[in-house]
Amino acid sequence: MLKLFRATAILEGISYLLLFGLTMPLKYWADILEPNKVVGYAHGVLFITYGIIALVFCWQRKWSIKRFIILFIASLLPFGTFYADKKYLSDL
Template sequence: MDIKTATAVRRLRLVSAPEAVSFLLLLVCSVLKRTTEFNAVPVMGAVHGILFLLYVAFLLDAWIKAKWSVGTALLYFVLSVLPAGGFFAERRLRREVENGVIAARARREGVVEA
């Protein structure tokens, strides 16, 4: 995995967990709005919207640079619209970057993969 690909995937990974947290907080604020006088939905909606747009932009960038299949990109998109899916996306992306770094280091050191 080259540096541009690793950077694109890392950006996506770094925004996936905050996007998931903002989604969960938006759900909590929605429930509180209907059960109490507390209404933070406009603020949390804006925060979540910005994070979601960043996630989608970073997903498109990572998809192009990492040359993922349509299925892989679709999986990461579906994970972004599930309330806790961003946490699963973050874990999967972290593993992908770690495996890519290990493979790049092995190629650089001349270790042949079996």
């Protein structure tokens, strides 16, 4: 479960950066819509997957709700999942 959670965290972080750093500018500045659609769907799936896995992982480890909230907020911030992976998941 830990490997799956870490992989999802990294992929979710990459998709977030691609979405807002690459495909959104392409959509609004160059009027190229397709990359934003593909990356947007992928990011949505990864975001939901990350949230569910974080919830299950915290429940299995009997971590506090505070730690879950930190992990969830990390998914909302650029580079947040990379920080969460380094701080909370890499030492397990």
